[in-house]
Amino acid sequence: MTENKTKATDASVGDYIASRAQAQQGNDCHALMALLEKLTGQSAKMWGPSIVGYGSYSYTYDSGRSGEAPLTGFAIRGRDLVLYLSVDSEEQQALLTRLGKHKMGKSCLYFKQLADLDSFVLEQLIAGSITELRQRYG
Template sequence: MAANKTQATAASVEAYFDERASEAQRPDCEALVALLSRLTGEPAVLWGPSIVGFGRYRYRYESGREGEMCLAGFAVRGKELVVYVDAESEAQQARLATLGKHRIGKSCLYVKRLADLDLAVLEALVAGSIAETRRRYG
């Protein structure tokens, strides 16, 4: 079975921000680093070429595929920031309803700027995601 392409690297998170984040995004990136580091108790590490990740967990799917991924993370994607969250539960859906201006994919929370969000709700959303990932994968 092929190895997961997204793995923790020794690349510089600061260099990633210098390359990808706009001047307007930089303070939001630093705020997300502070928040996710505080919630996980782990420093920022670049996973693959584009995910700023915090902590790690091992997963194994019923298919037999297994690997390691960051417990929480985000990325700069053009004009948006993407925060990776597990938001499938009813409680997480309720949080999303009060979060502020965003769009959501399966596990991608897209925001243009943190000023558009209720930061207490964002913190609860990320904390809920971390708790669910730990519950599911140990």
């Protein structure tokens, strides 16, 4: 099996944000950092070259592939910010409908700026995601 490319590193989160974020993105990144630290009780850590992650969990898929990933985190992707979430439950799906202007992939929530999102709903989504992952993977 191939080794996972995305793993925790000692790279500087501040340097990553300074080098990638446009003005408003930088402000939003710092606000996200405060929220994610509050919800996970963990400090930010770079995962690979471009994910700011919080906490971690170990997983093993039915295929046998296993690894470690952050409980939640975010990345700067061009003009978008991406928040990594588990939104499998009906409750999580219902929250997405009230979140605001975003696009959702399998586990990637894309948005332009935090001002486009309902902050209360966002906090509930992140907390629900952390709970889902901890229940699923321990």
